[in-house]
């Protein structure tokens with residue numbers, strides 16, 4: 001009996017919190033072969049030795065950009081989970097996707113993807129009478145705010161209700177009530193919180209609180225490895241969770 005070829009993966013940002021989790025889970029996965037690990041100070045051009053591999057990158061905007069710039073000539077596909085990307089890194093990923101398959105998601109957990117689907121559905125069903133406030137909490141070492149996940153969920157909310165805009169926090173000098181089109185964005189930082197996201201839908205006499213809580217990083221790494229295995233057989237293009245999991249409610 002012949003078994004399917006293993007997906008060759010390289011981990012970029014391998015010494016980080018996500019990188020270490022990915023190295024452990026990739027080594028445990030019989031469908032993956034870990035061929036390279038790179039971190040700060042390593043030359044991204046080393047990936048040229050592994051054409052056909054999928055580089056899984058959770059590092060920094062500079063790391064994302066460096067990988068996206070080398071991937072087409074190296075012949076490696078990209079799974080990128082880094083958040084807080086600048087325009088240069090976003091454009092570099094888009095450019096790379098014209099030559100190699102690229103998968104990006106601000107959150108690789110299937111639960112957050114489903115939360116996005118539920119948010120879209122809830123807003124459409126509730127109508128305009130419900131105010132929206134989005135609260136996220138993360139560990140004390142997180143550098144970007146709001147989280148990439150919060151921004152993605154907010155973009156889903158904005159698409160579901162026209163005429164909305166993001167309002168980041170509240171300041172004492174602004175003495176005015178919220179506007180109906182506001183989506184309040186609030187970021188909590190501290191301790192070892194892995195990642196919590198709640199969209200409050202606040203109406204008259206009732207409110208919904210749609211929440212996802214991550215309790216370890218394995219779920220993000222498992223999602224990234226699943227994406228890498230899927231991406232290895234895709235043509236060049238820019239993919240996301242909607243392509244891997246789908247968005248339609250059966």
Ligand SMILES: NC(=O)C1=CN([C@@H]2O[C@H](COP(=O)(O)OP(=O)(O)OC[C@H]3O[C@@H](n4cnc5c(N)ncnc54)[C@H](OP(=O)(O)O)[C@@H]3O)[C@@H](O)[C@H]2O)C=CC1
Nearest residue numbers: 013015016017018039040059060063081082083106107108
């Ligand atoms: N999409 C998702 O599901 C998830 C996304 N994330 C995102 O992933 C990113 C990483 O998170 P996390 O692992 O917690 O962060 P860490 O800071 O723990 O790890 C990042 C690692 O990448 C390294 N690095 C930074 N820049 C480069 C570079 N240019 N080339 C190679 N390596 C580099 C860092 O090295 P050094 O410290 O020396 O700079 C560090 O070892 C963040 O943007 C986070 O928001 C996190 C969890 C889930």
Ligand SMILES: O=C(O)C1=N[C@H](C(=O)O)C[C@H](O)C1
Nearest residue numbers: 083106107142147148149195
């Ligand atoms: O930095 C983190 O830790 C996380 N970042 C991602 C984000 O910004 O949304 C995903 C997850 O919440 C953990």
